[in-house]
Amino acid sequence: MRSARGAALLVVVAVLAAVGFVFLAKDGDDKSTKNNSSKAQAPAAGQDDKSVQAAPPPAGAVTLLGDGSTSTTGVQPNRMPIERLKPGETPPQFVVFSWDGVGEDNQKLFSHFRKVAQESDATMTLFLSGIYVLPASQRAQYQGPNKAVGQSDIGFLDANEVRDTIEQLGLAWKDGHEVGTHFNGHFCGPTGGSSWSAADWVKETEQALKFVQTWRTTTGITDLPALPFDYKKELVGGRAPCLEGQKALLEAAPQMGFRYDSSGPGGRQIWPVKANGIWDMPLQSIPFPGHKFEVLSMDYNVMMNQSRTVKGDPSNHAAWEKQAYESFMGGFNRAYSSNRAPLIIGNHFESWNGGIYMKAVERTMRDACAKEGVRCVSFKQLADWLDAQDPAVLAKLQKLNVAEKADWATFLSPAAPPAVPAQQAPGVPPAVKPAT
Numbered sequence: 072m073r074s075a076r077g078a079a080l081l082v083v084v085a086v087l088a089a090v091g092f093v094f095l096a097k098d099g100d101d102k103s104t105k106n107n108s109s110k111a112q113a114p115a116a117g118q119d120d121k122s123v124q125a126a127p128p129p130a131g132a133v134t135l136l137g138d139g140s141t142s143t144t145g146v147q148p149n150r151m152p153i154e155r156l157k158p159g160e161t162p163p164q165f166v167v168f169s170w171d172g173v174g175e176d177n178q179k180l181f182s183h184f185r186k187v188a189q190e191s192d193a194t195m196t197l198f199l200s201g202i203y204v205l206p207a208s209q210r211a212q213y214q215g216p217n218k219a220v221g222q223s224d225i226g227f228l229d230a231n232e233v234r235d236t237i238e239q240l241g242l243a244w245k246d247g248h249e250v251g252t253h254f255n256g257h258f259c260g261p262t263g264g265s266s267w268s269a270a271d272w273v274k275e276t277e278q279a280l281k282f283v284q285t286w287r288t289t290t291g292i293t294d295l296p297a298l299p300f301d302y303k304k305e306l307v308g309g310r311a312p313c314l315e316g317q318k319a320l321l322e323a324a325p326q327m328g329f330r331y332d333s334s335g336p337g338g339r340q341i342w343p344v345k346a347n348g349i350w351d352m353p354l355q356s357i358p359f360p361g362h363k364f365e366v367l368s369m370d371y372n373v374m375m376n377q378s379r380t381v382k383g384d385p386s387n388h389a390a391w392e393k394q395a396y397e398s399f400m401g402g403f404n405r406a407y408s409s410n411r412a413p414l415i416i417g418n419h420f421e422s423w424n425g426g427i428y429m430k431a432v433e434r435t436m437r438d439a440c441a442k443e444g445v446r447c448v449s450f451k452q453l454a455d456w457l458d459a460q461d462p463a464v465l466a467k468l469q470k471l472n473v474a475e476k477a478d479w480a481t482f483l484s485p486a487a488p489p490a491v492p493a494q495q496a497p498g499v500p501p502a503v504k505p506a507t
Contacts, residue, residue, distance in 0.1 A: 155459060216267050
């Protein structure tokens with residue numbers, strides 16, 4: 072990706088800003104897979120075909136949608152089993168690794184982290200910038216709220232990058248990863264998302280949806296398989312650029328079919344609650360080694376508290392990488408050893424300061440996801456689990472403060488009923504003589 076793209080976005084200096092552009096650092100290998108198609112079975116000989124129920128489509132059967140850009144292929148692979156917590160059971164330690172932008176270019180971080188996730192038994196959330204599947208030649212099809220036609224603060228990918236991104240999205244979904252949205256043009260500041268109405272967010276989301284649903288038409292690519300999911304159903308949450316405009320976004324979220332949002336300007340390591348009917352799951356303040364203050368759980372925010380530039384002094388890279396890793400793991404260990412609140416980590420496919428943040432998050436994924444009782448999941452899977460729990464159990468978890476420990480053997484057990492007083496035996500005076 073062009074280095075100027077990163078420099079332009081660093082105008083946003085607020086520590087809580089979360090940028091959605093793509094810088095990539097490592098190579099990864101992939102083998103594409105092809106979808107299988109099948110036909111419905113015909114009625115058996117001698118049977119009235121009106122009385123015969125159609126056989127369910129076999130696993131992997133493909134139904135193309137629209138222009139063939141997307142499809143339905145059945146249940147997504149690698150779905151997490153969902154069960155209610157039982158009395159005396161320790162809650163799982165959930166960790167959500169999420170990525171903003173998710174374009175694939177010649178540095179191949181998208182494919183690399185798919186491999187890392189597979190090796191770590193992790194599923195992730197990929198917040199796609201919709202214009203990353205829209206060729207630059209078709210930029211006139213996009214217009215952000217109150218912006219010029221074709222305007223984008225993160226530019227557009229070239230034809231090869233668009234193609235590779237589409238391919239990776241299909242493979243990622245088959246791995247079990249979620250495809251959410253980072254919306255489109257990444258507009259921040261006074262005229263960006265912070266100034267948008269609920270209707271503006273709906274318009275922006277509808278365009279992101281359309282670009283995924285029509286990539287075959289806009290790109291002219293014919294030799295890639297359809298994406299193996301219906302994006303209208305798959306899209307259940309997102310993260311706003313620069314973490315701006317959540318109030319209006321939450322107003323629009325139910326209309327857009329969202330079940331969660333991760334656009335809050337900064338949260339704490341506690342169990343999530345709902346806002347306007349959807350799960351509010353922001354990035355979190357986590358320990359920042361060597362400092363009394365905490366840092367938001369995202370690569371950009373760690374970088375802004377270290378070098379404040381994507382090209383800091385190389386002599387500091389090793390120390391900064393160690394600090395980033397210890398910050399992520401500090402947040403993990405704090406929750407893992409106490410209230411078990413889900414840990415939310417956000418990143419970009421980037422090469423800031425020589426790729427040290429990618430190394431730190433990879434090490435975090437490999438170490439944290441290997442621990443007993445840990446589930447590294449997508450936001451969608453976490454929302455599924457939360458929705459399946461007893462509301463009374465969730466209410467107890469939500470009351471736990473940051474780092475507050477609980478005796479899990481008794482914490483979720485129902486309260487013992489009050490003792491029933493023994494009946495007085497006939498002819499036996501009461502223990503306390505009534506006053507006369």
